[in-house]
Amino acid sequence: MKRLNQFSVLLLLMTAVVFWSCNDKDDMDQIKEMDDSFYATKLGGEMMVADPSNDGQMIEQGYLNLRTIVTGTVLKIASEDKYAELRPYFNVLLAEVGADDMSGFNALVKDFTDLLAESTGAKNFTYSGMSMADAHNPEANDRMNGMIDNEDFDLFVEAVVEVATDAGFGDQEILGPVGQLLEGTRDAIVQREDGTMIDLYTRLGGTVMVEDADGNMEEAGYLPLKAVVTETVLLVASDPEFADLKPYFPVLLAEVGAGDMSGFNTLVENFSDLLAQSIGSTNYMYEGMNMADAHNPDVNPRMTGKITSADYDLFIQAVVKAATNKGVPESVIAEFGALLTSEGLKGAIVQG
Numbered sequence: 648m649k650r651l652n653q654f655s656v657l658l659l660l661m662t663a664v665v666f667w668s669c670n671d672k673d674d675m676d677q678i679k680e681m682d683d684s685f686y687a688t689k690l691g692g693e694m695m696v697a698d699p700s701n702d703g704q705m706i707e708q709g710y711l712n713l714r715t716i717v718t719g720t721v722l723k724i725a726s727e728d729k730y731a732e733l734r735p736y737f738n739v740l741l742a743e744v745g746a747d748d749m750s751g752f753n754a755l756v757k758d759f760t761d762l763l764a765e766s767t768g769a770k771n772f773t774y775s776g777m778s779m780a781d782a783h784n785p786e787a788n789d790r791m792n793g794m795i796d797n798e799d800f801d802l803f804v805e806a807v808v809e810v811a812t813d814a815g816f817g818d819q820e821i822l823g824p825v826g827q828l829l830e831g832t833r834d835a836i837v838q839r840e841d842g843t844m845i846d847l848y849t850r851l852g853g854t855v856m857v858e859d860a861d862g863n864m865e866e867a868g869y870l871p872l873k874a875v876v877t878e879t880v881l882l883v884a885s886d887p888e889f890a891d892l893k894p895y896f897p898v899l900l901a902e903v904g905a906g907d908m909s910g911f912n913t914l915v916e917n918f919s920d921l922l923a924q925s926i927g928s929t930n931y932m933y934e935g936m937n938m939a940d941a942h943n944p945d946v947n948p949r950m951t952g953k954i955t956s957a958d959y960d961l962f963i964q965a966v967v968k969a970a971t972n973k974g975v976p977e978s979v980i981a982e983f984g985a986l987l988t989s990e991g992l993k994g995a996i997v998q999g
Contacts, residue, residue, distance in 0.1 A: 846927025
């Protein structure tokens with residue numbers, strides 16, 4: 648549990664730096680520079696104090712207070728369900744921390760705090776990073792997963808305000824200018840239309856490469872799909888609840904019974920590729936037969952019998968049970984259900 652919590656915290660630290668990224672002078676002009684006295688009179692300024700995170704080192708009081716807010720914001724997002732929607736943006740950091748690579752974490756804390764310090768009037772800290780527009784565009788920044796919408800931007804601001812208040816900076820003389828500073832970044836940061844969602848593939852892990860159970864590298868978004876598909880096929884083959892589906896797969900079952908897993912592996916790969924492509928993957932493409940031909944025994948010799956509407960519904964029940972067995976959230980299962988019951992897909996498969 649300690650490991651998981653640390654991982655969540657580090658993942659969410661990326662939220663902070665992404666929401667504040669800016670580099671060139673034109674971008675800095677978009678953030679209304681606060682009076683130089685704000686850092687000194689409201690945040691503690693340049694007075695040197697002991698750094699609680701680095702034994703024997705001194706740190707500016709203003710910088711320490713900003714770093715405290717950064718860390719506190721991340722802890723709040725990591726520990727409260729209301730901020731869970733911010734997490735899918737940062738799959739890259741998740742993979743790094745999982746591999747014990749702390750470089751991204753260290754850079755994140757420094758960059759975000761440097762930016763806050765410079766923007767509030769500090770003289771001894773300068774932020775250098777990507778422009779806000781590029782930093783929040785997945786096509787320009789491969790550490791960013793999905794574009795941010797206004798709702799998620801507001802959710803992040805809410806977390807910052809809560810933490811600042813808890814840390815003793817809840818006075819409107821502080822929160823007012825900070826709110827203006829944050830609001831000044833909105834136009835560059837918000838790049839996704841309101842009312843739309845990050846694609847499901849990204850929310851499942853996206854394109855970050857991770858190690859599967861067999862030691863092979865696979866995209867994080869693909870692994871849960873493959874796990875659910877594998878579980879579905881196994882349920883169809885072994886669970887009495889789905890016995891009515893077995894007659895469609897005599898060729899596959901006979902191969903598996905003879906120790907030949909080639910057909911099984913191909914089926915799992917094809918179905919996983921189809922799902923991946925359907926929910927937003929750009930690297931996995933389904934290259935098998937079209938759905939009508941694949942489920943027509945006159946065209947596909949591996950198929951025996953045409954699927955009825957009742958049996959298709961039973962297959963969807965198997966997918967739901969498999970997803971539940973693998974711990975997939977109900978909201979995600981519902982999205983898969985909508986995909987599988989779509990008129991185009993079901994219409995092509997049901998032929999009996």
